[in-house]
Amino acid sequence: MPQVSCRVTLGLLPPACQHCVLLSGTKDSRLEFPFGGLIVLRDRDLGVGVSCRRRPWDNKPRDASQSGAMSTRHVTCRYFIHGVCREGARCLFSHDLTASKPSNICRFFQKGQCAYGSRCRYDHIKPSGSLVVFSTPDMAPAGLVSPPGPPPSEEPIAPVVRTTPQRREKKSLVLRDRNLSGLSEEKSQSNPSWNPNHGNDAYKADEEVKPQSYLEAICTGLEEVDVAQCFPGDPGQLCPYAAAGACQYGEECVYLHGEVCDICGLQVLHPYDQDQRKAHEKLCMANFEHEMEKAFAFQASQEKVCSVCMEVVYEKSSASERRFGILSNCNHTYCLTCIRQWRCAKQFDNPVIKSCPECRVISEFVIPSVYWVEDQSKKNELIEAFKQGMGKKACKYFDQGRGTCPFGGKCLYLHAYPDGSRAEPEKPRKQLGSEGNIRHPEWMVYVPVPMAD
Amino acid sequence: TASFAINYNKPEYIQKPGPVRFITKIWHPNISSVTGAICLDILKDQWAAAMTLRTVLLSLQALLAAAEPDDPQDAVVANQYKQNPEMFKQTARLWAHVYAGAPVTSPEYTKKIENLCAMGFDRNAVISALSSKQWEVEAATESLLSN
Numbered sequence: 003m004p005q006v007s008c009r010v011t012l013g014l015l016p017p018a019c020q021h022c023v024l025l026s027g028t029k030d031s032r033l034e035f036p037f038g039g040l041i042v043l044r045d046r047d048l049g050v051g052v053s054c055r056r057r058p059w060d061n062k063p064r065d066a067s068q069s070g071a072m073s074t075r076h077v078t079c080r081y082f083i084h085g086v087c088r089e090g091a092r093c094l095f096s097h098d099l100t101a102s103k104p105s106n107i108c109r110f111f112q113k114g115q116c117a118y119g120s121r122c123r124y125d126h127i128k129p130s131g132s133l134v135v136f137s138t139p140d141m142a143p144a145g146l147v148s149p150p151g152p153p154p155s156e157e158p159i160a161p162v163v164r165t166t167p168q169r170r171e172k173k174s175l176v177l178r179d180r181n182l183s184g185l186s187e188e189k190s191q192s193n194p195s196w197n198p199n200h201g202n203d204a205y206k207a208d209e210e211v212k213p214q215s216y217l218e219a220i221c222t223g224l225e226e227v228d229v230a231q232c233f234p235g236d237p238g239q240l241c242p243y244a245a246a247g248a249c250q251y252g253e254e255c256v257y258l259h260g261e262v263c264d265i266c267g268l269q270v271l272h273p274y275d276q277d278q279r280k281a282h283e284k285l286c287m288a289n290f291e292h293e294m295e296k297a298f299a300f301q302a303s304q305e306k307v308c309s310v311c312m313e314v315v316y317e318k319s320s321a322s323e324r325r326f327g328i329l330s331n332c333n334h335t336y337c338l339t340c341i342r343q344w345r346c347a348k349q350f351d352n353p354v355i356k357s358c359p360e361c362r363v364i365s366e367f368v369i370p371s372v373y374w375v376e377d378q379s380k381k382n383e384l385i386e387a388f389k390q391g392m393g394k395k396a397c398k399y400f401d402q403g404r405g406t407c408p409f410g411g412k413c414l415y416l417h418a419y420p421d422g423s424r425a426e427p428e429k430p431r432k433q434l435g436s437e438g439n440i441r442h443p444e445w446m447v448y449v450p451v452p453m454a455d
Numbered sequence: 456t457a458s459f460a461i462n463y464n465k466p467e468y469i470q471k472p473g474p475v476r477f478i479t480k481i482w483h484p485n486i487s488s489v490t491g492a493i494c495l496d497i498l499k500d501q502w503a504a505a506m507t508l509r510t511v512l513l514s515l516q517a518l519l520a521a522a523e524p525d526d527p528q529d530a531v532v533a534n535q536y537k538q539n540p541e542m543f544k545q546t547a548r549l550w551a552h553v554y555a556g557a558p559v560t561s562p563e564y565t566k567k568i569e570n571l572c573a574m575g576f577d578r579n580a581v582i583s584a585l586s587s588k589q590w591e592v593e594a595a596t597e598s599l600l601s602n
Contacts, residue, residue, distance in 0.1 A: 357503075358505075
């Protein structure tokens, strides 16, 4: 069953959603979800949709007593931040942005790189400012949150004075993190030379703290726990800098420096993790083969001359013209521009323009390609991929069943009704000649598919 | 050997051939003896984008070697070609000799041309008239006078 998503926009009140009731009368609009929860829409939210997400069968309010003993009230609810917390008032996490600690920091970004970039739904905050705890050198051995930072300075770093309750809480977060991940302890033991703050008061105080309960761990450092849990029994993390080419710490690095992969030449092979090695080698090999194939394809395409304009296709003046228009039924070379122009010619009969300008073999369609493909099996693959790409686009003639397509079952475009069901393939109508209304379909002359790399 | 001048304009589009016609007069079923217009499928509805000046000239050469009287451009010539192949051959030779510098020709036809030219008719008109009228001097004279 699909998830029901009620979207209420302040400008579109009253809400259309039966789950959501708007409470008005205050300066701010309040949106209450009957199964629990309250969202205050402020002026700045105007026009911004607020979603209430729940499954229709999930009517029973969540039993708060289940986890009542846990106190996570001071941790910001990460769903609430995005306006999608379905627990509402019963939520175990805080819905007050000002008084709670955000827990939606992107840990990948903190480690150095997040593949989602600006599209990431988590906050991209480098360890700094209020999150200074993450970047203090004594955190680094944990190897979880901060990337290998600058080399630890030799002079002892003055402990940050934390007086406010919030600060203290953060301090405990530091301590917690250190002790939480057994990993970090192991590391700091195995690298005793690493920690320059060993004599630091703050550090000593940290060591005296007793191990905390799971609950406390949750309360303080959610993402750290997550990370630790993500790598259970991780025999050691590879240094991403070394893997990318160079690590400024060299031998001193707390992270493992992998062995050099023969294929890609980077330090990416894990010394102990055989699975990782195999996986990488497989990936690398596949990459390598792909590159080789591309190189061969480029070589084969390089000197091909278009039989119409007599130009080397790869040397055409505009880059967009350096593409081949491959005919489905013969192997004569044309650039896409020329063959399309020819197949658009109006003064000839269809069989003439649909035939190859050189051998007159009729091809039903032209496949755009960056590389020249002649080998039949590769060409079949290309044709198959091309047809699949075309098959995702709705046919303009068929028009979801409202119209009729003269090409019937032969049409490459999608013939589907609004409900998604496919139309029965029918025989194509006889195509009219050049004087008739119906010409060859668009895909026979022009194919707007994105260029394959 | 004979040489023919051909007017061929560079095609403007890959979608249609450049206009082609013979400037040198020629006696051929598929070429107009008056205008030099050529009846050749590839220059009309069977054009292909990959064709070049070279392929066009090759096709013309083939056309000269093997006429297509069933798809004529010049009906008079085509008729003669079918009814009296020997006469067509001699006539074509004469035209090639007169206009394209071919070496040998029929002395009989040359004599008839000279006779009519002596009467004050234009040489080209005389040749056309005689060729069209199966080299019958009387019919040719009549046609020359009626023009």
